[in-house]
Amino acid sequence: MLRALLGDELPVRFEFWDGSALGPARSVGTLHLRSADALRRILWAPGELGFARAFVVGDIDVTGPVPETLRALQTSMPDEIGVGVSALPATIVAARELGAIGTPLPPPDEELVPRGLRHSIGRDKRSVGHHYDVGNDFYRLVLGEAMTYSCARFVTSDTTLPQAQAAKHELICRKLGLADPEVRAACDGDRPRLLDVGCGWGTMAMHAAAHHDVDVVGVTISDEQAALARRRVGEAGLAERVEIRIQDYREITDGPFDAISSIGMAEHVGEARMDEYFERLHELLRPHGRVMNHAIASFGGSRLSRSSFVGRYIFPDGELFDLGDTVAAMHRAGLEVRDVENLREHYARTLRCWVDNLEARWDDAVALVGERRARAWLLYMGGSVNGFDDAGLQLFQTLGVRDDGSGASAMAPTRRSFDPT
Structure with missing residues (x-):
């Protein structure tokens, strides 16, 4: 058979x-x-x-x-x-x-098929909660103390995962120009404001505030993420500079911001709302402000099918954009794309670190979330390694600047200011 x-x-x-x-x-x-x-x-x-x-x-x-x-x-x-x-x-x-023929067996309870209008605020919150509200202790076990659920940047062969995550955050801060004199001069003596869309457990917000003297608003629609992020911000002594909100990006009204970081969040937006997403970020930026879109992509784009494993168990309603579509949508929104970098090999290595963490503490993971959910995560991360290794999946950092029509962008003419190494 x-x-x-x-x-x-x-x-x-x-x-x-x-x-x-x-x-x-x-x-x-x-x-x-x-x-x-x-x-x-x-x-x-x-x-x-x-x-x-x-x-x-x-x-x-x-x-x-x-x-x-x-x-x-x-x-x-x-x-x-x-x-x-x-x-x-x-x-x-x-x-x-x-004995393999019979009626279909019921699917595991860990599957989710979302209901309601696709990518409405309510449905997005339910889908995101299915993925992120499985327990902060489980995520700490898998992700390590960096508590960062996105591609790291491994500067050398012996760079550790926490070091690689810090390097990724520092690279994004530099691409956003948070330390550039022109950016700080535009703030008239105030600290620059950074909006971190999909802030997770607050690590990017904390890094920017601690190392680049900025005020940060971090937004997430995961209740558990927000609770832990607020606690971590307080323990780091950054409560006066970092605000964590439970808020959808479509509900933010207190711009303008000098810079916006969106790290691992665009995958939840949906192709039908891509223009709305970048238009909203454009509205929230001051003139010449910068936005960093750090997101998984696939050539031609892809919607995670309801019949796929990842679409049922991991990222309900998830959609990956084609890089060309991302650049075009940013252009339509008035954001001039100034830099694109592919970090796919770094994501394969990041995932291997997460798999190692999960396998090393398997019994603890099972105790936290149950064996079935732990097995789903092992299958998801193990399979994703191959997606980045064979280039079926990509990880692009796409930097845009709000265009004011003058042609001036307050950008350095080379990448030299980006690289912290």
């Missing part, structure tokens, strides 16, 4: 609940099918969703490095698992004998 589903050349070893096995004795990893329900789930939801459901509930386990094992499966198998017409009768007989 398995050969009918996957073909003759099995990319990894498969071991079954009855002690039998298929595939090479030595391979990058081994898939353990713990019961016939694993096949049943795959038959009823061919492709990644059926596999993911089986993995999340524990009907499938992986021995060996998860990213590399998933990579072997991805490169050696068709996009959708299917059965040829000639093999169908034998497959049905084998599936019946194995």
